[in-house]
Amino acid sequence: MAEEMLYWQALNRAMDRAMEADISVFTLGEDVGLYGGTYRVTEGLYAKYGEWRVRDTPISEGGFTGLGVGAAMVGMRPVVEIMTINFALLAMDSIVNAAAKIPLMSGGQFPMALVVRVPGGIARQLAAQHSQRREQIFMNVPGLRIAVPSTPQDAYWQLGQAIASDDPIILLEHEILYFTKGMVDMVADAPPMHRAIIRRPGKDLTIVAYSRTALLAQEAAAELAKENVDAEVVDLRSLSPIDWNTCATSVNKTHRLLMVEEDCRFAGAGAEVLASLTERCFAALTAPPQRVAGLDIPTPYNGTLEAATIPQVPDIVAAARALCQPAKVKATAEAG
Amino acid sequence: MAEEMLYWQALNRAMDRAMEADISVFTLGEDVGLYGGTYRVTEGLYAKYGEWRVRDTPISEGGFTGLGVGAAMVGMRPVVEIMTINFALLAMDSIVNAAAKIPLMSGGQFPMALVVRVPGGIARQLAAQHSQRREQIFMNVPGLRIAVPSTPQDAYWQLGQAIASDDPIILLEHEILYFTKGMVDMVADAPPMHRAIIRRPGKDLTIVAYSRTALLAQEAAAELAKENVDAEVVDLRSLSPIDWNTCATSVNKTHRLLMVEEDCRFAGAGAEVLASLTERCFAALTAPPQRVAGLDIPTPYNGTLEAATIPQVPDIVAAARALCQPAKVKATAEAG
Amino acid sequence: MERETMHRLLRDMLLARTFEERAAAEYMKANIKGFLHLYPGEEAVAAGVINAADASDYVVSTYREHVHALIRGVPARQVMAELFGRTGGVSGGMGGSMHMFDRERRFMGGYAIVGESCPIAVGIAYAVVMRDRPEAVICFFGDGAMNQGAFHEALNMAGLWHLPVLFVCENNHYAIGTEVHRHSAVPDLYKRAAAYNIPAERIDGMDVLKVYEAGGRALDHVRRGDGPQFLECETYRYRGHSMSDPGTYRPAVELKAYQAHDPLSAAIRELEFRYPSPEELAAVGPDHIARLGQHMIEAGHAREAEVEAIKQDVKKMVEDAVQFALDSPQPTMDAAWQALRCNRREEVII
Amino acid sequence: MERETMHRLLRDMLLARTFEERAAAEYMKANIKGFLHLYPGEEAVAAGVINAADASDYVVSTYREHVHALIRGVPARQVMAELFGRTGGVSGGMGGSMHMFDRERRFMGGYAIVGESCPIAVGIAYAVVMRDRPEAVICFFGDGAMNQGAFHEALNMAGLWHLPVLFVCENNHYAIGTEVHRHSAVPDLYKRAAAYNIPAERIDGMDVLKVYEAGGRALDHVRRGDGPQFLECETYRYRGHSMSDPGTYRPAVELKAYQAHDPLSAAIRELEFRYPSPEELAAVGPDHIARLGQHMIEAGHAREAEVEAIKQDVKKMVEDAVQFALDSPQPTMDAAWQALRCNRREEVII
């Protein structure tokens, strides 16, 4: 009963299924309706469900995200699409001060079944203002949950789970992933929304990644295998909460940790992963945990420079190699 | 030539001195003028410099921070006061997408001598929407620098340095510190703006803290001394960049690291400190680095609960003790 | 207007005034902490508008919301206990002065980020339309909030989609220390609603009868599906912005102007009732509550004795509320985690 | 109007059109990447307003800014090289299509966050007043940007403090796929400026002479210290929102309406000049550039030969710009770090 489809199509199916099943589900955002969504995620829904359930909004990110918060308080299940993460900075107050805090501030009186879908990450030469990875600013906000699907199957599962949940959830979709293909089983039971998954078992080191970098990590692992480095790849699937047990079990087995993240290294998502896993697995670690991350610089428009600012497969391979054979590498380094 | 004064007075002096010296310095924000500033930092300046240099703004955080960006592009030195960090969420776009990126996007054509002063942290029962510690969302923004003075002297020095700098700088002022006293030397040379400082030398463990927690860490160190635990306290003074050498030198000496932060633990500022210092000092560490941090929950209004959500001196003492005598503590734990 | 309504309005305003003055006293005793934004002077706005609302309407407010909650029907006990941060509070002691919520009474919360209440109200109204209900959403905000981007975005959406929102601007002429002419390019605030195609009216917010009538008219339109309405209520706060504000930025002549606004005779008449106390009255200047009492007596709707009786009632009610708050237990950390996580119910997260 | 000005306007518009069509072609060849928002159809707005500006005025624009930069005097070479992401680009290849900056010409940047250009323009204007200079800041934005909170906040401050800003709304009737009636509660956009006490006018943005005159008048007011002005220029983009947008959401009748707006004869007359090509013209529909050429010839300001000569010039200029861009080296990572850090100069950080 599985079907091959693109990442955006999986999201589109999940939306359609949820809207069909529950009239309290509606979506809103810029050009989600008549236009069909910048990344086609809402394609066809406007014709099928009408303008009240598929609402084209003015360019008012803060306002329409706040609208979603209000609607959620009275039991609706709004799916807000912020066209890209770059504009989510205008909706921070609605997300952080309203959505994430109303449940506690009200003493638990109100549900907050709000889903905020946000394409993001570095696509292709969109320049500094359109090349952001801001997952980290949501991670430090208690009350929010963050899903980061890397496959069409997870996109389908996690969007469905996010809509079904009464907690406010941010779904971060990587712009490069929309046109990646994968099998999607629409009847199988989904794993819990925030459970991490081992994409590739291995014994020499643990590579933790998420969203697009989970794919890069798997490519790197394949490369490493040729050099007899057996990497285990953990795809977090969620950035809040993080499935520490799955991560720790892996690190305790491999004794080495390499984090791969596209966001800027300094105080990025990986910092928490290193900090928590060091706290948990200190005794098991035989080498300092490392990060392969984006450079701490706004993204230049030029394509070569853009590529140089984010992790590439060879960078991951090199870092993993260095982590597994520190001595040898040190030697070469000195030699060279 | 040193004088004792309150933290807010030191900031007030630094503002006055800078405005007197350079007519391109001006300040704007809600009630900074006629009212004199919520925390009195701009007291007296409106009468002295007039409404154009001490501008009361409408409640438009995004807008007047953007105004500061534009003014800075043409060579002015605006000091934007955002009444509290809670409202800075409305100015994220102006700070992140404009101030931090214009220098790179323009190929280095424009200065960005913007200072954004932001009171924050947990004061006394201001409830969830007014009890935020958002330093972490600025740390992951390359192009920004962040100063976190913990004493009147540093407040005086770092505000002056921030105004003099042509980079965009966020000055985070803790609301509880405004009425703390300290000596301020107004002629002595200041240390570099982002250099960390050892507030108390010690050999048993390194406690890294900043802003208000730097004071708590010193109190805890005094307590620990009574138990013959000799703690070294590092006050970061800056959250971006972080003075890694000072931190690493200390950790390599004490072999133990305890981070104390008021912000929420998960993905907070301390995560980067643990991650980077583990990368740098792994071989020297004899115990897993630990964090004493805020709980991952929006702040309840009730005073007892509020206090329970942030680090208190006894928590720091207990964590330090545990870090230094893991065995003993474990024993007691099992006994009890 | 029928006698009952007038009585209710007077009672509500007296309760509001008594409650707030007592809250100030409890703040001084440190039974209440944090920020405390009081409402004396503005009672006619909340009393007039909320009394004109149906039980099925929704109310969204700001950090200056105790009185809105009281008049909406939240028991004084629960409002006071919330100020005390106790379990018996309407938000279980989690929200405090600025964050009172009462789902049952459709009191959708006090919000402390200026302007933020507007998009939330618009969202509730959007749901009302999707469900095709004859309900209105009442959104309170101040003069200063109108300069916030969120206000603009919310009103444009409300106007564009004809959403059932009654926007009520409590124009007390100040955003903390900044007078309206110093924060708004167009100080005739109601005129700004035209930019969103929203019918707007400015009324005397010190006259509860006028507010009640205008509120009722506007709410009928809104519920009938005519789209949003905007009411600018001109009013004044007698106290500082919050307990920590002495309010020294306000010229004495301004208070005088508000005195002219109000027949002195009524004040004197009221003095005889010994409410508010001479000191209080001197301190607060004009008093629209006094005016209504006066009016009702002249109109023969009430005898002094009745008015006096109402005053005694509300005094008792507030007294009882304080006692309840003092007796109410402190919430536990478990309760806080529960409040944060209760929406997860059986959901398996990891 | 004197001959020279007319010539300049025609030349600028022809350069703009030729440059943008060539940019589209280079995008297809993958010499340009990312988003590319083109200006054909709207040339009269940039040409009219910017030609009315002084060298001492400032220009703040959006992501659809190549033409604003060109008309402001940035050499076509530097604009094209920026699109190619090369060192020779006006932003050194760091900004790209959406982020062109030229300090020397007071071209204060293209910004890609809709509405963001407004507060920045207001800040520059604030500095102009502090320095007491007779300078104006021209702020370009689209119809869709008017619903952004930043727009509201910026205009309120500009109106409140009488800042020297000329707000120019390029109303091309669409925010990507959303038509103005579907995004704005008041589709007569210029009327919304009244909420900020800013004088506003709506003009035909397809008629460069009208834009030039209105722009000049407004700028005189602004420089004279009369406070901000607002111009709504009604125009239309012939292409999709960006290269990735087919623009299928726009009804064919709409294009027809814009044809009616423009004498066919002129188009035909222009066809004889073989510019734009019949296919192009068919594709784009009405053409205000054709109109001006026609007008100048009829008014005896120009002979066909001259117009033809201008066309040849701009063609050469664009050809040369592309060659320059191709030859310009790729920037290095060092250059990027330099751009980020150059403001630190000698400053010791740690």
Ligand SMILES: Cc1ncc(C[n+]2csc(CCOP(=O)(O)OP(=O)(O)O)c2C)c(N)n1
């Ligand atoms: C976004 C934001 N900025 C600033 C503040 C601080 N603040 C609290 S109340 C207030 C004044 C609000 O004035 P107004 O809207 O007129 O309401 P009033 O207090 O007069 O009832 C300000 C600036 C805030 N709470 N939120």
Ligand SMILES: Cc1ncc(C[n+]2csc(CCOP(=O)(O)OP(=O)(O)O)c2C)c(N)n1
């Ligand atoms: C804050 C923000 N939201 C959304 C976008 C995506 N976006 C880019 S252009 C655009 C439409 C803008 O329309 P308009 O202001 O009319 O300008 P035009 O493109 O028509 O010239 C949108 C929604 C953005 N860049 N910034």
Ligand SMILES: [Mg+2]
């Ligand atoms: Mg007010």
Ligand SMILES: [Mg+2]
């Ligand atoms: Mg447009």
